[in-house]
Amino acid sequence: MKRIRTIDLGYHGLEGAAASHLIRTDDGPMLIETGPMSTLPALQRELETLEVDPESIELVVLTHIHLDHAGAAGWFAERGADVLVHPLGCRHLVDPSRLNASARRIYGDELDDLFGEMHPCPEDRVHPIEDGKTISFGGIDLVAIETPGHARHHHAWMLDLDGMRQCFTGDVAGMRIPGSDFVTLPLAPPEFEPETWIRSVDRLDALDFDRLHLTHFGPVDDPSRHLARVRDRVRRETDLVTRLVRDDSLEDSARISLYRQWLEEEADGDNIPEDRFRAFVNRGLLSMNLGGVRRHLEHAATGR
Numbered sequence: 001m002k003r004i005r006t007i008d009l010g011y012h013g014l015e016g017a018a019a020s021h022l023i024r025t026d027d028g029p030m031l032i033e034t035g036p037m038s039t040l041p042a043l044q045r046e047l048e049t050l051e052v053d054p055e056s057i058e059l060v061v062l063t064h065i066h067l068d069h070a071g072a073a074g075w076f077a078e079r080g081a082d083v084l085v086h087p088l089g090c091r092h093l094v095d096p097s098r099l100n101a102s103a104r105r106i107y108g109d110e111l112d113d114l115f116g117e118m119h120p121c122p123e124d125r126v127h128p129i130e131d132g133k134t135i136s137f138g139g140i141d142l143v144a145i146e147t148p149g150h151a152r153h154h155h156a157w158m159l160d161l162d163g164m165r166q167c168f169t170g171d172v173a174g175m176r177i178p179g180s181d182f183v184t185l186p187l188a189p190p191e192f193e194p195e196t197w198i199r200s201v202d203r204l205d206a207l208d209f210d211r212l213h214l215t216h217f218g219p220v221d222d223p224s225r226h227l228a229r230v231r232d233r234v235r236r237e238t239d240l241v242t243r244l245v246r247d248d249s250l251e252d253s254a255r256i257s258l259y260r261q262w263l264e265e266e267a268d269g270d271n272i273p274e275d276r277f278r279a280f281v282n283r284g285l286l287s288m289n290l291g292g293v294r295r296h297l298e299h300a301a302t303g304r
């Protein structure tokens, strides 16, 4: 039986957009990432298909607390699951009101379809895990690797399983359009920091993994090549978006078209069907990235 199952959450109605990872251990199943509340029914269905009672999950491991990764964590914690997260993420899991309110401000009524609101995790179920700490569960050792840049409170999680050194990378190893090697990046506000991100990518690369598991989406069996693509793209994409946001002659709609055009040229030769490219390189992603780079430039200018 496969110990690690990548569960496709059907996020945004798309195949290969967001994952939760089920790991079977000697002491029962655990999840790495839960996905958002909006896809909890899909996750529950998939778990049941795999003969796992969703209420029996005792351990939930999060790379970070963005709603598309951690939104459903409260549901599992309410049913007794322990939740492991970077220390900076804890308070938002216990009291997600600020997280939910800021998502509501950004997405309005669309929030419910896109992510749904996070339920609070009971405080005694949330465990802050420091960089480098090893957690043992059911015969598996999980090591937290602090990997900021996309978010300050980001961990990748390393484990040796099935004779391979594997890593669950959250967002720090970028995203990949399914059926291709093409990398996309969530340069999300308010904590995007390109230099920090590249240092985190270098840190992962030095650990010489056999396999990465991207939340968006799935296993990567040539980690070094993939990480080289991510590193290169964080640099060049930040430069491009910086030029776009600094160009006062442009409206955001024009910035978004130019940005999409640039990515289309980057993807030239990757043979991605047009409709899939448009679905994954969507307006929401591009406009979020403009916001993330803007926020980063403001922080850099004010020294914060």
Ligand SMILES: [Zn+2]
Residues within 6 Å of the ligand: 064, 066, 069, 150, 151, 171, 186, 188
């Ligand atoms: Zn994220």
